[in-house]
Amino acid sequence: MADKVEVPEVEITKEQLLGWYRQMVRIRRVEELAAKAYTLRKIKGFCHLYIGQEAIAVGSHAAVDAKDDLISAYRIHGQVLARGGTAREVMAELFGKQAGITKGIGGSMHMASKKLHFWGGYGIVGGHVPLGLGSAFAHRYNESGQISLTFFGDGAAQQGAVYESLHMAQLWKLPAVFFCENNYYAMGTSLDRQSYLTDMSRRGDGVGMTRWQFNAFDVVDVYKNVKAAADYARSGKGPVILEGVTYRYRGHSMSDPAKYRAEGELEEKKQKSDGIELAADRLRDDFGVSDADLAKIKVEIDEEAQDAYDFADNAPEPDEDALYDYVYAPAEVE
Numbered sequence: 001m002a003d004k005v006e007v008p009e010v011e012i013t014k015e016q017l018l019g020w021y022r023q024m025v026r027i028r029r030v031e032e033l034a035a036k037a038y039t040l041r042k043i044k045g046f047c048h049l050y051i052g053q054e055a056i057a058v059g060s061h062a063a064v065d066a067k068d069d070l071i072s073a074y075r076i077h078g079q080v081l082a083r084g085g086t087a088r089e090v091m092a093e094l095f096g097k098q099a100g101i102t103k104g105i106g107g108s109m110h111m112a113s114k115k116l117h118f119w120g121g122y123g124i125v126g127g128h129v130p131l132g133l134g135s136a137f138a139h140r141y142n143e144s145g146q147i148s149l150t151f152f153g154d155g156a157a158q159q160g161a162v163y164e165s166l167h168m169a170q171l172w173k174l175p176a177v178f179f180c181e182n183n184y185y186a187m188g189t190s191l192d193r194q195s196y197l198t199d200m201s202r203r204g205d206g207v208g209m210t211r212w213q214f215n216a217f218d219v220v221d222v223y224k225n226v227k228a229a230a231d232y233a234r235s236g237k238g239p240v241i242l243e244g245v246t247y248r249y250r251g252h253s254m255s256d257p258a259k260y261r262a263e264g265e266l267e268e269k270k271q272k273s274d275g276i277e278l279a280a281d282r283l284r285d286d287f288g289v290s291d292a293d294l295a296k297i298k299v300e301i302d303e304e305a306q307d308a309y310d311f312a313d314n315a316p317e318p319d320e321d322a323l324y325d326y327v328y329a330p331a332e333v334e
Ligand SMILES: Cc1ncc(C[n+]2csc(CCOP(=O)(O)OP(=O)(O)O)c2C)c(N)n1
Pocket: 075, 123, 124, 125, 126, 152, 153, 154, 155, 156, 157, 183, 185, 186, 187, 252
């Protein structure tokens, strides 16, 4: 069986943790307003919220380089914000407006940014994992020194394309980190109803890949574990598969009332393992940050999210002439 690598303790500064706290609050607030806009039919189509999982996006993005390649599935608003997308860019994309990060033509599931080395945004469950593999291959081929970080869900872990990607990454010792966000549900099906194994990092065992599972509620834990995995992959030792245990607070998408949860399950998770509250505890206990300072951050983020909402609401629709832009490669034949 493949070994876990040592996860070293790391010193976190007050400024780092304050920044991560701010990012997690930003993700939650932007998504709460997105939920409101959805019910007002200002956002249409699919909309999958990330609320409850914020620590994973924020801790992971902090642990890798700006030039590393990232790819995820369709639950990505939080990922884009953590990677450096602005609240305005994300909200405008959700509203289908031209000022959105993908010019209003991608929408909730298809946000991507070359500048941010963030490649989406992908609706076919597990279908993006071979793309993450491809970017890891490109980094090895070009000797770029960068890695690829691929997020996928516990449901996606059952897909053949995921297993094939793990196999190839391990065979060629590619600089890749595969991160399974185990939020305990695949649509309305709980993990123990859809999988015999409940530690998805064990998908790595069959190919001999270094792997481990960890609790991913605390942003500092996420940072430490992803950093250890990224350092390992970057050093040329081969890929890693991680599983982060998390929990989603909302339904699968905006149209899911999530009636399948056990009674009290959601409340218990919120009370014991909310990423924002855990970071607030650390800020108070380890750095003496006051409740007033934390409340001030929330007010600032509230204003930023509301500004993004108003901006998106008033922004122009994409140009009708641009309807077919980015659909086909520009033709060069006469
Ligand atoms: C190939 C394929 N099969 C089925 C679906 C329908 N579907 C959409 S999301 C989903 C559940 C995926 O769950 P998980 O990977 O745990 O991600 P999460 O929604 O929890 O983030 C399914 C089955 C799909 N989009 N693509």
